[in-house]
Amino acid sequence: MIYPIVVYGDPVLKKQAEDIEQGSLDVKALAADMFETMYAASGVGLAAPQIGKSIRMFVVDGEPMDEELKDFKKVFINPEILEESGEDWAFEEGCLSIPGIRADVYRPEQIRIRYYDADWQEHTEDYDGIAARIIQHEYDHIEGVLFTDYLSGLKKRLLQTKLQNISKGQVRTDYRIQAPLRK
Numbered sequence: 001m002i003y004p005i006v007v008y009g010d011p012v013l014k015k016q017a018e019d020i021e022q023g024s025l026d027v028k029a030l031a032a033d034m035f036e037t038m039y040a041a042s043g044v045g046l047a048a049p050q051i052g053k054s055i056r057m058f059v060v061d062g063e064p065m066d067e068e069l070k071d072f073k074k075v076f077i078n079p080e081i082l083e084e085s086g087e088d089w090a091f092e093e094g095c096l097s098i099p100g101i102r103a104d105v106y107r108p109e110q111i112r113i114r115y116y117d118a119d120w121q122e123h124t125e126d127y128d129g130i131a132a133r134i135i136q137h138e139y140d141h142i143e144g145v146l147f148t149d150y151l152s153g154l155k156k157r158l159l160q161t162k163l164q165n166i167s168k169g170q171v172r173t174d175y176r177i178q179a180p181l182r183k
Helices: 027-040 129-142 153-167
Strands: 045-047 057-061 073-093 103-116 122-128
Touching: 027 045, 027 057, 027 073, 045 129, 057 129, 073 129, 103 129, 122 129
Parallel strands: none
Antiparallel strands: 045 057, 057 073, 073 103, 103 122
């Protein structure tokens, strides 16, 4: 099932998501729907809040972004970033929930994360580079943080009209959106 993507301005995107209790929902079915939704929108990551679900889960598949990430297709349930290290580096990020806007965001180059997969197996893994960045971006979503929160006050003010238009659904996308202020 392909969900509409919740866009900027919806309160679910600014809320810290809740842990998922094992057995409380079919995480495998939800993960399959999230991958289908992400691929339909040409994304490389999708967090549950982006489909209106305030739960700590996200999916990633970095292959479309970098051929070296062809084996980087994962489901993260109740993740916790244990450590971020290395130099902060800039990379131009975009977001399915903020269509048409991209900006440089500085993030640490390495992370260590603990999470459960869709079979409820626990993992603790280290990532760096683009893989770490994709995880950090999606992890921010379950913490109620958007990439625009990293921008300077001036840059945010310059984007204010565009962001308001996104909230009203006045933006072109190749995927269905759910805009909080659409009339």
